[in-house]
Amino acid sequence: MRIHHAVSRIGCFLIKKSTRDAFRSCRSLHSTVPVRSVELTKVRYPNLKRGPFSVLKDTDVQFFERLLSGAGRVLADASEIEGYNTDWLKTCRGCSELVLRPKTTEEVSAILNYCNTRRLAVVPQGGNTGLVGGSVPVFDEVVVSTQLLNKIISLDELSGTLVCQSGCVLGNLEEYIADYNLTIPLDLGAKGSCHIGGNIATNAGGVRLLRYGSLHGSILGVEAVLPNGEILDCMSTLRKDNTGYDLKQLFIGSEGTLGIVTAASVLCPQKPSAVSVAFLGCESFAKVLDIYKEAKGMLAEILSAYEFLDEASVSVNKENLKMSSPIGDYPFFVLIETSGSNGDHDEEKLNTFLEAMMSKGLVTDGTVVTESLKIKDIWSLRERVAEGLLHDGYCYKYDVSLPQSKFYNLVEDMRERLGASVIRVVGYGHVGDGNLHLNMTSPTYSSEVMSNIEPFVYEWVSKYNGSISAEHGLGFKKRNFIHHSKSKSAVSLMKQLKKSIDPNGIMNPYKVLPDD
Ligand code: FAD
Numbered sequence: 001m002r003i004h005h006a007v008s009r010i011g012c013f014l015i016k017k018s019t020r021d022a023f024r025s026c027r028s029l030h031s032t033v034p035v036r037s038v039e040l041t042k043v044r045y046p047n048l049k050r051g052p053f054s055v056l057k058d059t060d061v062q063f064f065e066r067l068l069s070g071a072g073r074v075l076a077d078a079s080e081i082e083g084y085n086t087d088w089l090k091t092c093r094g095c096s097e098l099v100l101r102p103k104t105t106e107e108v109s110a111i112l113n114y115c116n117t118r119r120l121a122v123v124p125q126g127g128n129t130g131l132v133g134g135s136v137p138v139f140d141e142v143v144v145s146t147q148l149l150n151k152i153i154s155l156d157e158l159s160g161t162l163v164c165q166s167g168c169v170l171g172n173l174e175e176y177i178a179d180y181n182l183t184i185p186l187d188l189g190a191k192g193s194c195h196i197g198g199n200i201a202t203n204a205g206g207v208r209l210l211r212y213g214s215l216h217g218s219i220l221g222v223e224a225v226l227p228n229g230e231i232l233d234c235m236s237t238l239r240k241d242n243t244g245y246d247l248k249q250l251f252i253g254s255e256g257t258l259g260i261v262t263a264a265s266v267l268c269p270q271k272p273s274a275v276s277v278a279f280l281g282c283e284s285f286a287k288v289l290d291i292y293k294e295a296k297g298m299l300a301e302i303l304s305a306y307e308f309l310d311e312a313s314v315s316v317n318k319e320n321l322k323m324s325s326p327i328g329d330y331p332f333f334v335l336i337e338t339s340g341s342n343g344d345h346d347e348e349k350l351n352t353f354l355e356a357m358m359s360k361g362l363v364t365d366g367t368v369v370t371e372s373l374k375i376k377d378i379w380s381l382r383e384r385v386a387e388g389l390l391h392d393g394y395c396y397k398y399d400v401s402l403p404q405s406k407f408y409n410l411v412e413d414m415r416e417r418l419g420a421s422v423i424r425v426v427g428y429g430h431v432g433d434g435n436l437h438l439n440m441t442s443p444t445y446s447s448e449v450m451s452n453i454e455p456f457v458y459e460w461v462s463k464y465n466g467s468i469s470a471e472h473g474l475g476f477k478k479r480n481f482i483h484h485s486k487s488k489s490a491v492s493l494m495k496q497l498k499k500s501i502d503p504n505g506i507m508n509p510y511k512v513l514p515d516d
Pocket residue numbers: 029088123124125126127128129130131134135136146166187188189190193194195196197198199200201202203204205206207255256257259260261262383386387471472475508511
Protein backbone atom coordinates (compact mmCIF):
# COMPACT_ATOMS: atom_id res chain seq x y z
CA MET A 1 0.00 0.00 0.00
CA ARG A 2 1.55 3.34 -0.94
CA ILE A 3 0.74 6.91 -1.77
CA HIS A 4 3.44 8.68 -3.78
CA HIS A 5 4.28 12.11 -2.62
CA ALA A 6 1.23 12.03 -0.48
CA VAL A 7 -0.03 9.79 2.27
CA SER A 8 3.32 8.21 3.06
CA ARG A 9 4.72 11.73 3.42
CA ILE A 10 1.46 13.29 4.28
CA GLY A 11 2.67 14.74 7.57
CA CYS A 12 5.22 16.98 5.90
CA PHE A 13 3.25 17.53 2.73
CA LEU A 14 2.79 21.21 1.98
CA ILE A 15 0.00 22.27 -0.32
CA LYS A 16 1.19 25.35 -2.14
CA LYS A 17 -1.33 28.05 -2.84
CA SER A 18 -2.14 27.83 -6.49
CA THR A 19 -5.07 27.77 -8.83
CA ARG A 20 -5.89 25.14 -11.33
CA ASP A 21 -7.12 27.62 -13.90
CA ALA A 22 -3.65 28.59 -14.93
CA PHE A 23 -2.78 25.05 -15.85
CA ARG A 24 -5.86 23.21 -17.02
CA SER A 25 -5.71 22.48 -20.72
CA CYS A 26 -7.34 25.03 -22.96
CA ARG A 27 -6.25 23.65 -26.28
CA SER A 28 -8.75 23.46 -29.09
CA LEU A 29 -9.74 19.98 -30.12
CA HIS A 30 -8.81 18.74 -33.53
CA SER A 31 -9.42 15.17 -34.59
CA THR A 32 -7.15 13.14 -36.83
CA VAL A 33 -9.93 11.21 -38.60
CA PRO A 34 -10.32 12.41 -42.22
CA VAL A 35 -13.70 14.08 -42.69
CA ARG A 36 -14.43 12.61 -46.12
CA SER A 37 -14.27 9.06 -44.78
CA VAL A 38 -17.29 9.71 -42.54
CA GLU A 39 -20.43 8.15 -43.96
CA LEU A 40 -23.17 10.64 -44.83
CA THR A 41 -25.95 10.61 -42.23
CA LYS A 42 -28.61 10.28 -44.90
CA VAL A 43 -26.85 7.15 -46.17
CA ARG A 44 -26.39 5.58 -42.73
CA TYR A 45 -30.04 6.23 -41.87
CA PRO A 46 -31.81 5.48 -45.17
CA ASN A 47 -35.30 5.49 -43.62
CA LEU A 48 -35.01 9.09 -42.54
CA LYS A 49 -36.93 11.44 -44.84
CA ARG A 50 -35.89 15.01 -45.58
CA GLY A 51 -38.45 17.50 -44.19
CA PRO A 52 -40.59 19.73 -46.42
CA PHE A 53 -37.98 22.48 -46.65
CA SER A 54 -36.92 24.57 -49.64
CA VAL A 55 -33.72 23.82 -51.50
CA LEU A 56 -31.05 26.55 -51.43
CA LYS A 57 -30.91 28.72 -54.57
CA ASP A 58 -28.27 31.11 -55.90
CA THR A 59 -30.58 34.01 -55.04
CA ASP A 60 -30.53 32.91 -51.39
CA VAL A 61 -26.74 32.91 -51.33
CA GLN A 62 -26.75 36.35 -52.99
CA PHE A 63 -29.09 37.66 -50.27
CA PHE A 64 -26.77 36.42 -47.52
CA GLU A 65 -23.70 37.84 -49.30
CA ARG A 66 -25.36 41.26 -49.30
CA LEU A 67 -26.32 40.90 -45.62
CA LEU A 68 -22.96 39.65 -44.34
CA SER A 69 -20.35 41.73 -46.09
CA GLY A 70 -16.66 41.01 -45.55
CA ALA A 71 -14.47 37.98 -46.18
CA GLY A 72 -15.22 34.63 -44.58
CA ARG A 73 -18.78 35.39 -43.52
CA VAL A 74 -20.63 33.39 -46.18
CA LEU A 75 -18.94 30.07 -46.90
CA ALA A 76 -20.19 28.08 -49.89
CA ASP A 77 -17.05 26.34 -51.04
CA ALA A 78 -17.17 22.58 -50.35
CA SER A 79 -13.67 22.39 -48.91
CA GLU A 80 -14.35 25.33 -46.56
CA ILE A 81 -17.56 23.88 -45.16
CA GLU A 82 -16.51 20.24 -44.79
CA GLY A 83 -15.65 20.67 -41.11
CA TYR A 84 -19.01 22.31 -40.36
CA ASN A 85 -20.83 19.30 -41.85
CA THR A 86 -19.09 16.71 -39.68
CA ASP A 87 -19.34 16.20 -35.92
CA TRP A 88 -16.40 15.94 -33.50
CA LEU A 89 -16.91 12.20 -33.04
CA LYS A 90 -16.82 11.68 -36.83
CA THR A 91 -20.09 9.80 -36.67
CA CYS A 92 -22.48 12.17 -38.47
CA ARG A 93 -22.00 14.01 -41.76
CA GLY A 94 -24.47 16.34 -43.42
CA CYS A 95 -24.36 17.94 -46.84
CA SER A 96 -25.01 21.60 -46.21
CA GLU A 97 -23.91 23.91 -49.00
CA LEU A 98 -23.89 27.08 -46.94
CA VAL A 99 -22.33 28.29 -43.69
CA LEU A 100 -23.20 31.78 -42.38
CA ARG A 101 -21.05 33.58 -39.82
CA PRO A 102 -22.94 36.58 -38.37
CA LYS A 103 -21.31 39.07 -35.98
CA THR A 104 -24.36 40.71 -34.43
CA THR A 105 -27.75 39.76 -33.03
CA GLU A 106 -29.39 41.86 -35.75
CA GLU A 107 -27.64 39.82 -38.44
CA VAL A 108 -28.83 36.58 -36.82
CA SER A 109 -32.32 38.06 -36.75
CA ALA A 110 -32.21 38.92 -40.46
CA ILE A 111 -30.89 35.44 -41.31
CA LEU A 112 -33.62 33.60 -39.41
CA ASN A 113 -36.34 35.92 -40.69
CA TYR A 114 -35.24 35.18 -44.26
CA CYS A 115 -34.87 31.41 -43.69
CA ASN A 116 -38.28 31.23 -42.05
CA THR A 117 -39.95 33.07 -44.92
CA ARG A 118 -38.16 30.89 -47.48
CA ARG A 119 -38.63 27.68 -45.38
CA LEU A 120 -34.91 26.99 -45.33
CA ALA A 121 -33.89 24.68 -42.47
CA VAL A 122 -31.14 25.90 -40.13
CA VAL A 123 -28.59 24.30 -37.77
CA PRO A 124 -27.03 26.56 -35.13
CA GLN A 125 -23.41 25.64 -34.52
CA GLY A 126 -21.00 26.74 -31.78
CA GLY A 127 -17.67 25.00 -31.30
CA ASN A 128 -19.01 21.77 -32.87
CA THR A 129 -17.91 19.66 -29.91
CA GLY A 130 -21.37 18.22 -29.24
CA LEU A 131 -21.45 14.44 -28.83
CA VAL A 132 -24.96 13.53 -30.04
CA GLY A 133 -24.93 14.74 -33.63
CA GLY A 134 -26.95 17.88 -32.81
CA SER A 135 -24.56 20.49 -34.15
CA VAL A 136 -24.28 19.34 -37.77
CA PRO A 137 -26.80 19.13 -40.61
CA VAL A 138 -28.56 15.85 -41.29
CA PHE A 139 -29.40 16.80 -44.89
CA ASP A 140 -28.70 20.21 -46.46
CA GLU A 141 -29.65 22.57 -43.61
CA VAL A 142 -27.95 25.98 -43.58
CA VAL A 143 -25.33 26.18 -40.82
CA VAL A 144 -25.40 29.36 -38.73
CA SER A 145 -22.09 29.45 -36.91
CA THR A 146 -21.57 31.63 -33.82
CA GLN A 147 -17.79 31.78 -34.32
CA LEU A 148 -17.79 35.55 -34.93
CA LEU A 149 -20.29 36.39 -32.18
CA ASN A 150 -17.34 36.46 -29.84
CA LYS A 151 -17.36 39.74 -27.94
CA ILE A 152 -17.25 40.14 -24.18
CA ILE A 153 -19.80 42.84 -23.38
CA SER A 154 -19.33 43.61 -19.69
CA LEU A 155 -18.14 42.29 -16.35
CA ASP A 156 -19.42 43.40 -12.97
CA GLU A 157 -16.60 42.49 -10.63
CA LEU A 158 -18.62 42.80 -7.44
CA SER A 159 -21.51 40.54 -8.40
CA GLY A 160 -19.35 38.42 -10.73
CA THR A 161 -21.76 38.85 -13.63
CA LEU A 162 -20.19 38.39 -17.05
CA VAL A 163 -22.17 39.41 -20.12
CA CYS A 164 -20.94 38.17 -23.49
CA GLN A 165 -21.96 37.08 -26.96
CA SER A 166 -22.74 33.41 -27.38
CA GLY A 167 -19.77 32.53 -29.59
CA CYS A 168 -17.14 33.25 -26.92
CA VAL A 169 -14.97 30.18 -26.38
CA LEU A 170 -15.41 28.90 -22.81
CA GLY A 171 -11.67 28.73 -22.12
CA ASN A 172 -11.17 32.32 -23.34
CA LEU A 173 -13.87 33.53 -20.95
CA GLU A 174 -12.18 31.70 -18.12
CA GLU A 175 -8.83 33.29 -18.95
CA TYR A 176 -10.40 36.74 -19.20
CA ILE A 177 -12.13 36.68 -15.83
CA ALA A 178 -9.18 35.05 -14.05
CA ASP A 179 -7.58 38.51 -13.98
CA TYR A 180 -10.50 39.62 -11.81
CA ASN A 181 -10.17 36.64 -9.46
CA LEU A 182 -13.31 35.08 -10.86
CA THR A 183 -13.91 31.74 -12.49
CA ILE A 184 -16.51 30.21 -14.82
CA PRO A 185 -18.97 27.88 -13.08
CA LEU A 186 -18.55 25.28 -15.85
CA ASP A 187 -15.48 23.32 -16.84
CA LEU A 188 -15.09 20.54 -19.39
CA GLY A 189 -12.48 18.88 -21.56
CA ALA A 190 -13.76 20.72 -24.64
CA LYS A 191 -13.28 24.18 -23.13
CA GLY A 192 -10.64 25.18 -25.66
CA SER A 193 -13.21 24.85 -28.47
CA CYS A 194 -16.79 24.92 -27.15
CA HIS A 195 -18.76 28.17 -27.01
CA ILE A 196 -20.76 29.47 -24.08
CA GLY A 197 -23.83 29.48 -26.38
CA GLY A 198 -23.26 25.79 -27.16
CA ASN A 199 -22.86 25.09 -23.45
CA ILE A 200 -26.15 26.81 -22.75
CA ALA A 201 -27.88 25.08 -25.66
CA THR A 202 -26.77 21.66 -24.36
CA ASN A 203 -27.01 22.56 -20.66
CA ALA A 204 -23.50 21.14 -20.41
CA GLY A 205 -22.53 19.60 -17.07
CA GLY A 206 -18.79 19.00 -16.83
CA VAL A 207 -16.50 18.56 -13.86
CA ARG A 208 -17.55 21.57 -11.80
CA LEU A 209 -21.25 20.77 -11.53
CA LEU A 210 -20.61 19.10 -8.18
CA ARG A 211 -19.41 22.45 -6.81
CA TYR A 212 -21.40 25.09 -8.69
CA GLY A 213 -24.57 23.32 -9.81
CA SER A 214 -26.04 23.31 -13.32
CA LEU A 215 -26.30 26.15 -15.83
CA HIS A 216 -29.98 26.47 -14.92
CA GLY A 217 -28.68 28.23 -11.81
CA SER A 218 -25.65 30.10 -13.12
CA ILE A 219 -27.03 31.54 -16.35
CA LEU A 220 -28.79 34.72 -15.25
CA GLY A 221 -29.88 35.95 -18.65
CA VAL A 222 -30.21 34.89 -22.26
CA GLU A 223 -30.76 36.80 -25.48
CA ALA A 224 -32.06 34.59 -28.27
CA VAL A 225 -33.34 35.04 -31.80
CA LEU A 226 -36.56 33.16 -32.42
CA PRO A 227 -37.12 31.21 -35.65
CA ASN A 228 -39.11 34.09 -37.19
CA GLY A 229 -36.26 36.52 -36.52
CA GLU A 230 -37.78 38.18 -33.45
CA ILE A 231 -35.20 39.05 -30.79
CA LEU A 232 -36.16 37.74 -27.35
CA ASP A 233 -34.54 39.85 -24.65
CA CYS A 234 -34.28 37.90 -21.38
CA MET A 235 -30.90 39.41 -20.54
CA SER A 236 -31.29 39.80 -16.81
CA THR A 237 -28.19 40.17 -14.68
CA LEU A 238 -30.18 39.69 -11.49
CA ARG A 239 -29.95 36.66 -9.22
CA LYS A 240 -33.53 37.06 -8.11
CA ASP A 241 -36.31 37.90 -10.53
CA ASN A 242 -39.67 36.19 -10.08
CA THR A 243 -41.63 38.19 -12.60
CA GLY A 244 -43.55 35.65 -14.63
CA TYR A 245 -42.29 32.57 -16.46
CA ASP A 246 -38.50 32.24 -16.53
CA LEU A 247 -38.25 32.01 -20.32
CA LYS A 248 -34.47 31.83 -20.48
CA GLN A 249 -34.69 28.36 -18.92
CA LEU A 250 -36.39 27.12 -22.09
CA PHE A 251 -33.25 27.83 -24.07
CA ILE A 252 -30.94 26.09 -21.59
CA GLY A 253 -30.82 22.57 -22.99
CA SER A 254 -32.98 23.26 -26.07
CA GLU A 255 -30.13 22.22 -28.42
CA GLY A 256 -30.86 24.81 -31.06
CA THR A 257 -34.44 23.71 -31.69
CA LEU A 258 -36.18 26.85 -30.42
CA GLY A 259 -33.90 29.63 -31.63
CA ILE A 260 -30.32 30.86 -31.61
CA VAL A 261 -28.81 32.07 -28.35
CA THR A 262 -26.91 35.25 -29.22
CA ALA A 263 -25.80 36.50 -25.79
CA ALA A 264 -25.89 35.50 -22.15
CA SER A 265 -25.09 36.68 -18.66
CA VAL A 266 -23.18 34.25 -16.50
CA LEU A 267 -22.83 34.32 -12.72
CA CYS A 268 -19.12 33.75 -12.07
CA PRO A 269 -17.93 32.57 -8.66
CA GLN A 270 -14.77 33.71 -6.88
CA LYS A 271 -11.70 31.90 -8.16
CA PRO A 272 -10.35 29.49 -5.52
CA SER A 273 -6.83 30.39 -4.42
CA ALA A 274 -5.78 26.90 -3.30
CA VAL A 275 -6.26 23.80 -5.44
CA SER A 276 -5.01 20.22 -5.04
CA VAL A 277 -5.70 17.04 -6.92
CA ALA A 278 -5.46 13.49 -5.59
CA PHE A 279 -5.31 10.55 -8.00
CA LEU A 280 -6.01 7.30 -6.19
CA GLY A 281 -6.06 3.63 -7.16
CA CYS A 282 -8.57 1.26 -5.62
CA GLU A 283 -9.70 -2.32 -5.95
CA SER A 284 -13.46 -2.17 -6.56
CA PHE A 285 -16.23 0.16 -7.64
CA ALA A 286 -17.83 -0.32 -4.22
CA LYS A 287 -14.71 1.33 -2.80
CA VAL A 288 -15.02 4.21 -5.29
CA LEU A 289 -18.44 4.89 -3.77
CA ASP A 290 -17.24 4.43 -0.18
CA ILE A 291 -14.45 6.95 -0.78
CA TYR A 292 -17.02 9.36 -2.25
CA LYS A 293 -19.19 9.07 0.83
CA GLU A 294 -16.20 9.78 3.07
CA ALA A 295 -15.04 12.66 0.84
CA LYS A 296 -18.43 14.34 1.10
CA GLY A 297 -18.24 14.17 4.86
CA MET A 298 -14.56 14.87 5.46
CA LEU A 299 -13.72 17.28 2.62
CA ALA A 300 -17.18 18.84 2.59
CA GLU A 301 -17.04 22.43 1.31
CA ILE A 302 -13.59 22.11 -0.30
CA LEU A 303 -14.53 19.11 -2.46
CA SER A 304 -14.78 20.51 -6.01
CA ALA A 305 -14.64 17.40 -8.23
CA TYR A 306 -15.03 13.66 -7.78
CA GLU A 307 -14.41 11.70 -10.97
CA PHE A 308 -13.69 8.05 -11.67
CA LEU A 309 -12.06 6.02 -14.44
CA ASP A 310 -11.86 2.28 -14.81
CA GLU A 311 -8.68 0.49 -15.81
CA ALA A 312 -9.88 0.19 -19.42
CA SER A 313 -10.21 4.00 -19.64
CA VAL A 314 -6.66 4.56 -18.43
CA SER A 315 -5.48 1.94 -20.94
CA VAL A 316 -7.01 4.05 -23.74
CA ASN A 317 -4.78 6.95 -22.73
CA LYS A 318 -1.72 4.75 -22.48
CA GLU A 319 -2.26 2.86 -25.74
CA ASN A 320 -3.74 5.54 -27.97
CA LEU A 321 -2.32 8.80 -26.59
CA LYS A 322 0.97 7.48 -25.20
CA MET A 323 0.20 8.99 -21.82
CA SER A 324 1.42 7.49 -18.57
CA SER A 325 -0.28 7.12 -15.23
CA PRO A 326 1.50 8.45 -12.13
CA ILE A 327 0.51 5.36 -10.15
CA GLY A 328 0.37 1.59 -10.79
CA ASP A 329 -2.39 -0.44 -12.44
CA TYR A 330 -5.65 -0.77 -10.51
CA PRO A 331 -9.18 -1.79 -11.48
CA PHE A 332 -10.42 1.73 -10.61
CA PHE A 333 -9.04 5.23 -10.29
CA VAL A 334 -10.52 8.20 -8.48
CA LEU A 335 -9.66 11.83 -9.17
CA ILE A 336 -10.48 14.12 -6.28
CA GLU A 337 -10.05 17.86 -6.53
CA THR A 338 -10.24 20.25 -3.61
CA SER A 339 -10.39 24.00 -3.94
CA GLY A 340 -10.77 26.69 -1.38
CA SER A 341 -9.46 29.98 -0.09
CA ASN A 342 -7.11 28.78 2.64
CA GLY A 343 -4.35 26.38 1.59
CA ASP A 344 -3.35 25.43 5.15
CA HIS A 345 -6.89 24.57 6.10
CA ASP A 346 -7.39 22.53 2.90
CA GLU A 347 -4.07 20.73 3.39
CA GLU A 348 -5.01 19.62 6.86
CA LYS A 349 -8.37 18.34 5.70
CA LEU A 350 -6.97 16.50 2.71
CA ASN A 351 -4.19 14.89 4.76
CA THR A 352 -6.61 13.67 7.40
CA PHE A 353 -8.93 12.36 4.71
CA LEU A 354 -6.22 10.46 2.84
CA GLU A 355 -4.85 8.94 6.03
CA ALA A 356 -8.33 7.73 6.92
CA MET A 357 -8.83 6.23 3.45
CA MET A 358 -5.55 4.36 3.68
CA SER A 359 -6.19 3.02 7.15
CA LYS A 360 -9.68 1.87 6.17
CA GLY A 361 -8.17 0.01 3.22
CA LEU A 362 -10.26 1.93 0.68
CA VAL A 363 -7.31 3.39 -1.19
CA THR A 364 -4.44 1.17 -2.32
CA ASP A 365 -2.14 3.66 -4.01
CA GLY A 366 -2.20 7.33 -4.89
CA THR A 367 -0.56 10.65 -5.50
CA VAL A 368 -1.43 14.19 -4.52
CA VAL A 369 -0.29 17.13 -6.62
CA THR A 370 -0.44 20.87 -6.20
CA GLU A 371 1.92 22.05 -8.92
CA SER A 372 0.28 23.50 -11.97
CA LEU A 373 1.79 21.19 -14.59
CA LYS A 374 1.22 18.07 -12.54
CA ILE A 375 -2.39 18.99 -11.90
CA LYS A 376 -2.84 19.51 -15.62
CA ASP A 377 -1.33 16.09 -16.36
CA ILE A 378 -3.65 14.32 -13.97
CA TRP A 379 -6.72 16.12 -15.26
CA SER A 380 -5.61 15.17 -18.79
CA LEU A 381 -5.76 11.50 -17.84
CA ARG A 382 -9.43 11.95 -17.08
CA GLU A 383 -10.39 14.48 -19.76
CA ARG A 384 -8.60 13.00 -22.75
CA VAL A 385 -10.26 9.58 -22.66
CA ALA A 386 -12.92 10.85 -25.11
CA GLU A 387 -10.18 11.84 -27.55
CA GLY A 388 -8.21 8.61 -27.03
CA LEU A 389 -11.24 6.49 -27.85
CA LEU A 390 -11.50 8.04 -31.32
CA HIS A 391 -8.15 6.51 -32.24
CA ASP A 392 -9.75 3.03 -32.06
CA GLY A 393 -12.02 3.90 -35.01
CA TYR A 394 -15.73 4.26 -34.24
CA CYS A 395 -16.96 5.20 -30.75
CA TYR A 396 -20.44 4.24 -29.49
CA LYS A 397 -20.92 6.90 -26.82
CA TYR A 398 -23.43 6.80 -23.96
CA ASP A 399 -23.90 9.30 -21.18
CA VAL A 400 -26.37 8.18 -18.56
CA SER A 401 -27.61 9.08 -15.10
CA LEU A 402 -28.05 6.12 -12.77
CA PRO A 403 -28.36 5.50 -9.05
CA GLN A 404 -24.70 5.36 -7.98
CA SER A 405 -25.10 1.86 -6.56
CA LYS A 406 -26.01 0.51 -10.03
CA PHE A 407 -23.54 2.63 -11.93
CA TYR A 408 -20.83 0.16 -12.82
CA ASN A 409 -23.10 -2.86 -13.30
CA LEU A 410 -24.06 -1.43 -16.67
CA VAL A 411 -20.43 -1.41 -17.83
CA GLU A 412 -19.98 -5.01 -16.72
CA ASP A 413 -23.19 -6.17 -18.36
CA MET A 414 -22.23 -4.45 -21.59
CA ARG A 415 -18.78 -6.03 -21.54
CA GLU A 416 -20.31 -9.47 -21.18
CA ARG A 417 -22.92 -8.79 -23.86
CA LEU A 418 -20.54 -7.45 -26.51
CA GLY A 419 -17.59 -9.76 -25.84
CA ALA A 420 -15.02 -9.77 -28.64
CA SER A 421 -17.29 -7.90 -31.07
CA VAL A 422 -15.80 -4.60 -29.83
CA ILE A 423 -12.28 -3.40 -29.12
CA ARG A 424 -13.19 -2.27 -25.63
CA VAL A 425 -15.93 -1.22 -23.23
CA VAL A 426 -14.92 1.59 -20.88
CA GLY A 427 -16.60 3.39 -18.00
CA TYR A 428 -15.65 6.76 -16.53
CA GLY A 429 -17.46 9.84 -15.40
CA HIS A 430 -18.80 12.27 -12.89
CA VAL A 431 -19.49 9.99 -9.92
CA GLY A 432 -20.49 12.91 -7.74
CA ASP A 433 -23.31 13.77 -10.17
CA GLY A 434 -24.45 10.15 -10.72
CA ASN A 435 -23.32 10.48 -14.35
CA LEU A 436 -21.66 7.51 -16.06
CA HIS A 437 -19.92 7.72 -19.44
CA LEU A 438 -20.12 4.32 -21.10
CA ASN A 439 -18.18 3.94 -24.35
CA MET A 440 -17.55 1.08 -26.72
CA THR A 441 -15.26 1.10 -29.76
CA SER A 442 -14.83 -0.88 -32.96
CA PRO A 443 -12.53 -0.32 -35.95
CA THR A 444 -15.42 0.98 -38.08
CA TYR A 445 -19.14 1.53 -37.57
CA SER A 446 -20.96 -1.82 -37.28
CA SER A 447 -24.75 -1.94 -37.44
CA GLU A 448 -24.55 -5.36 -35.80
CA VAL A 449 -22.69 -4.01 -32.76
CA MET A 450 -25.11 -1.09 -32.67
CA SER A 451 -28.11 -3.37 -32.61
CA ASN A 452 -26.58 -5.20 -29.64
CA ILE A 453 -26.17 -1.92 -27.78
CA GLU A 454 -29.45 -0.14 -28.58
CA PRO A 455 -32.13 -0.37 -27.29
CA PHE A 456 -30.57 -2.65 -24.61
CA VAL A 457 -28.64 0.21 -22.99
CA TYR A 458 -31.70 2.48 -22.83
CA GLU A 459 -33.92 -0.27 -21.43
CA TRP A 460 -31.29 -1.02 -18.81
CA VAL A 461 -31.14 2.63 -17.73
CA SER A 462 -34.90 2.99 -17.77
CA LYS A 463 -35.29 -0.05 -15.50
CA TYR A 464 -33.45 1.89 -12.76
CA ASN A 465 -35.28 5.16 -13.48
CA GLY A 466 -32.11 6.72 -14.85
CA SER A 467 -31.72 9.22 -17.67
CA ILE A 468 -30.59 8.16 -21.15
CA SER A 469 -28.78 11.48 -21.49
CA ALA A 470 -27.28 13.00 -18.37
CA GLU A 471 -25.42 15.95 -19.90
CA HIS A 472 -24.81 15.59 -23.65
CA GLY A 473 -28.42 16.04 -24.77
CA LEU A 474 -30.45 14.06 -27.30
CA GLY A 475 -29.38 15.73 -30.53
CA PHE A 476 -29.87 13.56 -33.60
CA LYS A 477 -28.78 10.22 -32.19
CA LYS A 478 -30.86 9.82 -29.05
CA ARG A 479 -34.10 11.68 -29.74
CA ASN A 480 -36.11 8.58 -30.64
CA PHE A 481 -35.32 7.07 -27.23
CA ILE A 482 -36.64 10.04 -25.24
CA HIS A 483 -39.59 8.00 -24.00
CA HIS A 484 -37.21 5.94 -21.85
CA SER A 485 -36.66 9.03 -19.72
CA LYS A 486 -39.69 11.27 -20.26
CA SER A 487 -43.41 10.64 -19.95
CA LYS A 488 -45.80 10.79 -22.90
CA SER A 489 -47.38 13.94 -21.51
CA ALA A 490 -43.99 15.63 -21.15
CA VAL A 491 -42.99 14.80 -24.75
CA SER A 492 -46.38 15.98 -25.99
CA LEU A 493 -45.99 19.36 -24.25
CA MET A 494 -42.47 19.66 -25.67
CA LYS A 495 -43.89 19.16 -29.16
CA GLN A 496 -46.58 21.79 -28.55
CA LEU A 497 -43.96 24.27 -27.35
CA LYS A 498 -41.84 23.59 -30.40
CA LYS A 499 -44.83 24.06 -32.69
CA SER A 500 -45.81 27.37 -31.13
CA ILE A 501 -42.29 28.84 -31.21
CA ASP A 502 -41.22 27.31 -34.54
CA PRO A 503 -44.40 26.56 -36.54
CA ASN A 504 -42.43 25.88 -39.73
CA GLY A 505 -39.99 23.58 -37.94
CA ILE A 506 -36.92 25.24 -39.49
CA MET A 507 -34.78 25.23 -36.34
CA ASN A 508 -32.50 22.22 -36.12
CA PRO A 509 -34.93 19.68 -37.59
CA TYR A 510 -34.46 15.93 -36.86
CA LYS A 511 -33.02 16.82 -33.42
CA VAL A 512 -34.20 16.42 -29.80
CA LEU A 513 -37.87 15.57 -30.45
CA PRO A 514 -38.79 12.07 -31.60
CA ASP A 515 -40.35 11.25 -34.95
CA ASP A 516 -44.15 11.24 -34.84
P1 FAD B 1 -22.01 22.60 -30.60
O1 FAD B 1 -21.42 21.26 -30.55
O2 FAD B 1 -21.66 23.47 -31.73
O3 FAD B 1 -23.60 22.47 -30.53
C1 FAD B 1 -24.23 21.64 -29.60
C2 FAD B 1 -25.76 21.83 -29.72
O4 FAD B 1 -26.12 23.14 -29.34
C3 FAD B 1 -26.30 21.65 -31.12
O5 FAD B 1 -27.59 21.12 -31.05
C4 FAD B 1 -26.36 23.07 -31.67
O6 FAD B 1 -27.34 23.22 -32.66
C5 FAD B 1 -26.71 23.85 -30.44
N1 FAD B 1 -26.15 25.21 -30.39
C6 FAD B 1 -24.84 25.57 -30.39
N2 FAD B 1 -24.73 26.90 -30.25
C7 FAD B 1 -25.98 27.39 -30.16
C8 FAD B 1 -26.52 28.69 -29.99
N3 FAD B 1 -25.76 29.77 -29.87
N4 FAD B 1 -27.87 28.82 -29.93
C9 FAD B 1 -28.69 27.74 -30.02
N5 FAD B 1 -28.23 26.49 -30.18
C10 FAD B 1 -26.89 26.32 -30.24
N6 FAD B 1 -20.52 17.95 -22.30
C11 FAD B 1 -20.85 17.99 -21.00
O7 FAD B 1 -22.00 18.26 -20.67
N7 FAD B 1 -19.92 17.72 -20.02
C12 FAD B 1 -18.65 17.40 -20.30
O8 FAD B 1 -17.84 17.15 -19.41
C13 FAD B 1 -18.27 17.39 -21.67
N8 FAD B 1 -17.00 17.12 -22.01
C14 FAD B 1 -16.67 17.07 -23.32
C15 FAD B 1 -15.35 16.76 -23.64
C16 FAD B 1 -14.96 16.68 -24.96
C17 FAD B 1 -13.54 16.34 -25.28
C18 FAD B 1 -15.91 16.93 -25.98
C19 FAD B 1 -15.51 16.86 -27.42
C20 FAD B 1 -17.22 17.25 -25.67
C21 FAD B 1 -17.62 17.31 -24.35
N9 FAD B 1 -18.94 17.61 -23.98
C22 FAD B 1 -19.28 17.65 -22.66
C23 FAD B 1 -20.02 17.75 -25.01
C24 FAD B 1 -20.53 19.11 -25.48
O9 FAD B 1 -21.92 19.24 -25.14
C25 FAD B 1 -19.89 20.30 -24.98
O10 FAD B 1 -18.60 20.20 -25.50
C26 FAD B 1 -20.46 21.70 -25.30
O11 FAD B 1 -21.49 22.09 -24.43
C27 FAD B 1 -20.93 21.94 -26.71
O12 FAD B 1 -20.67 23.28 -27.05
P2 FAD B 1 -20.36 23.71 -28.54
O13 FAD B 1 -20.19 25.18 -28.59
O14 FAD B 1 -19.29 22.90 -29.11
O15 FAD B 1 -21.76 23.35 -29.23
